[in-house]
Structure formats: C-alpha cells, structure tokens
Amino acid sequence: MKVGVIGLGDVAHKAYLPVLTAQPGVIPHLHTRSRATLDRAGDAYRVPGEHRHADLDALIAAGPDAAFVHAPSGVHAGIVTRLLTAGVPTYVDKPLAYSLGEARRVVELAETRGVSLAVGFNRRHAPAYVHLLEHPRDLILMQKHRRGLPEDPRRMVFDDFVHVADTLRFLVPSHVDRISVRTRVRRGLLHHVVLEMSGDGFTAIGAMNRVSGSAEEIVEISGQDRKREVRNLAEIIDHKGQPSVRRRGDWVPVARQRGIEQAAVAFLDAVRAGRRLSAQDALRTHELCERIVLAALEEH
Structure with a gap:
C-alpha cells in the first residue's frame, strides 16, 4: 500500500511518521519542497530515494493508494484539491482551510468524485x-x-x-x-x-x-x-x-494517548476495505x- 506523506514538519515527525512507518504493508512516499528536509526524514525512516519527492506532481504520479497531509494550514485546501482530483483518498490535519468557503469546496469535490476525505480530529x-x-x-x-x-x-x-x-x-x-x-x-x-x-x-x-x-x-x-x-x-x-x-x-x-495512531489506522483500514469516508461532519465543525x-x- 503506497501512502503519501505531504509536509514533514513537527506534526509529521512527532505523531504520524512513527505510526505510518510501523504499519505492516505500508510503503511511505514522502513529499516536501525542501530537499534537505526530505532527505533528513527519508534517512531517519529508511525511505528509499525513489520514494522521496520534492514535487507534489511526482508523488501523485507514483500512484499513492492514500495520502496524509501535514503541510501548513494555509495550503491544505490546494494540496487536498490536487489529491482528490487525482482520486487519492486523503487524510488532512485540521483545518481543511481558514475560510468556510474553501472548506466547503473541498468537501463538495470529495463528495462529487466519490473519494474519501478525513480530517484529523484525533480527540x-x-x-x-x-x-x-x-x-x-x-x-x-x-x-x-x-x-x-x-x-x-x-x-x-x-x-x-x-x-x-x-x-x-x-x-x-x-x-x-x-x-x-x-x-x-x-x-x-x-x-x-x-x-x-x-x-x-x-x-x-x-x-x-x-x-x-x-x-x-x-x-x-x-x-x-x-x-x-x-x-x-x-x-x-x-x-x-x-x-x-x-x-x-x-x-x-503519546500518539496512542492522543488518538492520532487510532485515527491514522482507522483511515488506512477504510482505504484497504474500499469504504468511502465523508468529511461532511467535519464541515459542520468548520461552520x-x-x-x-x-x-x-x-x-x-
């Protein structure tokens, strides 16, 4: 199962990468625009060079089965839109966007295309x-x-x-x-x-x-x-x-105590089972x- 991890800052390192890289059958593909950051994360988690992508298009071209987005909040909507358009089931840190209008557009895109979208409300x-x-x-x-x-x-x-x-x-x-x-x-x-x-x-x-x-x-x-x-x-x-x-x-x-591990595994299990996840309830929180x-x- 190819899983993209987009954004390699503190949240990814402290919470998600330790969980994802420990999951059986998960092949991580990493993306960030900084080559130095990309290589540090790739080396730390033993991700092969061909699975490190400094360009989002390159990660999408690798055909991920799912993606986790941990980039800064202000760019969530744009990144998630590109992933959903490519048909990639996506888990994104809260919030979907800083504006309700953008959040609605992203959720509507997921619903229209029938692609899973989950928002990381780990609590x-x-x-x-x-x-x-x-x-x-x-x-x-x-x-x-x-x-x-x-x-x-x-x-x-x-x-x-x-x-x-x-x-x-x-x-x-x-x-x-x-x-x-x-x-x-x-x-x-x-x-x-x-x-x-x-x-x-x-x-x-x-x-x-x-x-x-x-x-x-x-x-x-x-x-x-x-x-x-x-x-x-x-x-x-x-x-x-x-x-x-x-x-x-x-x-x-800590990731288990805070519900991050359970949220990530539940998302991966749904993708494996072919169950579509909807972000409509998450949108109510944004409203x-x-x-x-x-x-x-x-x-x-």
Missing part, C-alpha cells in the same frame, strides 16, 4: 475521551488554555479552538438547539473565547484563554450525581464520593468555527 479517537461516551453527560465542560499566545481570531479559532468545538460536538448526547459565543478581542488579537451549546437535557461549554498562565486541557462531564474528569488526555478521575484516578501507562506512546470567528470580528 475523537483518544481513549480517555472515548471513555467519556459511556458516562452520563448532562453538563460538559472543556477548557483548553495557552500561555502568552493571543492571536488573530481566524487563525486561533481554526488552528486551535477547533479542537474544543469538535470535541464538544463529539461529546454532546443529542441534537444542539442553541449556540452562544462570547469573546475578548484586544488590538485585533483574540484573548479568550467561550462557546456554549445546549439541547434537550444538556449543556456543553468550551473555553480557551490564550493568556491563562499555563497550557492545559481539561474535560469534565457530569450527570446522575456522577462526574468524570480528564486532564491533558492522560489522567481520568472519577468522582462518586471519593475520587479515583487512572493514569496513562508509562509505556503508552461552527466560522460562527465563532464572526462573533470575534464583530466585537473588534
């Missing part, structure tokens, strides 16, 4: 978050904070808060009837955002503060007089009387992010 596969689905979820609280990183609203929301928006959508127990957004923008930079979604019997609240003093991610769900908390995707705390704590095992790889960006811009 939907993270074991600690999957375990939350077995728990009552009357109230869902998610916080994902940063230190000293106020940013342009569109980039902040689509590059980072998108994880909060999508994880809440994943965890809500039924249809969302109401959505509200509150933001704080100063000198054109988004400092914090609070998203609230509610429906029949539940409320979900997501918050991000980019000047919080620490980097952390915390999810709490509660209902039926029980609460479950997940800290930094590694620690699960159940509250019913005395709290009980379960921590990630010392030998569990929600656009709504948040517009709220921030209105405040500014």
Whole structure:
C-alpha cells in the first residue's frame, strides 16, 4: 500500500511518521519542497530515494493508494484539491482551510468524485475521551488554555479552538438547539473565547484563554450525581464520593494517548476495505468555527 506523506514538519515527525512507518504493508512516499528536509526524514525512516519527492506532481504520479497531509494550514485546501482530483483518498490535519468557503469546496469535490476525505480530529479517537461516551453527560465542560499566545481570531479559532468545538460536538448526547459565543478581542488579537451549546437535557461549554498562565486541557462531564474528569488526555478521575484516578501507562506512546495512531489506522483500514469516508461532519465543525470567528470580528 503506497501512502503519501505531504509536509514533514513537527506534526509529521512527532505523531504520524512513527505510526505510518510501523504499519505492516505500508510503503511511505514522502513529499516536501525542501530537499534537505526530505532527505533528513527519508534517512531517519529508511525511505528509499525513489520514494522521496520534492514535487507534489511526482508523488501523485507514483500512484499513492492514500495520502496524509501535514503541510501548513494555509495550503491544505490546494494540496487536498490536487489529491482528490487525482482520486487519492486523503487524510488532512485540521483545518481543511481558514475560510468556510474553501472548506466547503473541498468537501463538495470529495463528495462529487466519490473519494474519501478525513480530517484529523484525533480527540475523537483518544481513549480517555472515548471513555467519556459511556458516562452520563448532562453538563460538559472543556477548557483548553495557552500561555502568552493571543492571536488573530481566524487563525486561533481554526488552528486551535477547533479542537474544543469538535470535541464538544463529539461529546454532546443529542441534537444542539442553541449556540452562544462570547469573546475578548484586544488590538485585533483574540484573548479568550467561550462557546456554549445546549439541547434537550444538556449543556456543553468550551473555553480557551490564550493568556491563562499555563497550557492545559481539561474535560469534565457530569450527570446522575456522577462526574468524570480528564486532564491533558492522560489522567481520568472519577468522582462518586471519593475520587479515583487512572493514569496513562508509562509505556503508552503519546500518539496512542492522543488518538492520532487510532485515527491514522482507522483511515488506512477504510482505504484497504474500499469504504468511502465523508468529511461532511467535519464541515459542520468548520461552520461552527466560522460562527465563532464572526462573533470575534464583530466585537473588534
């Protein structure tokens, strides 16, 4: 199975290349425009020279069975469009694009051509978050904070808060009837955002503060007089009387803890089985992010 890996930066090296190069039957084909970066990655993962491509057309000409796109967010739409046009099933890091219009065009292209398109919302596969689905979820609280990183609203929301928006959508127990957004923008930079979604019997609240003093991610769900908390995707705390704590095992790889390994393998399994994956649900998350960006811009 020939698998293209496009973009060889930190995300590819820390998360995806160790997973993909360990999969039986996967033959990686690497692409980046920098020959030095290409050769460093190729040497590190023992990828033969003929499977290293400094040109995207050359990688496509090699006939990949699937592709993973880890290039910068701003070029996702263009690269994915070329892959889908060539009929290559594609997995792309979030976001599909910084603009909702571009994201819609890419998803429509995949649907029209009948080609699989998956967006890397790895938290939907993270074991600690999957375990939350077995728990009552009357109230869902998610916080994902940063230190000293106020940013342009569109980039902040689509590059980072998108994880909060999508994880809440994943965890809500039924249809969302109401959505509200509150933001704080100063000198054109988004400092914090609070998203609230509610429906029949539940409320979900997501918050991000980019000047919080620490980097952390915390999810709490509660209902039926029980609460479950997940800290930094590694620690699960159940509250019913005395709290009980379960921590990630010392030998569990970070890619598995964060759901990246499971997301990548699920995509490859679907390609092998000939099952087409649709990005329509991922597009709903992009629509929600656009709504948040517009709220921030209105405040500014």
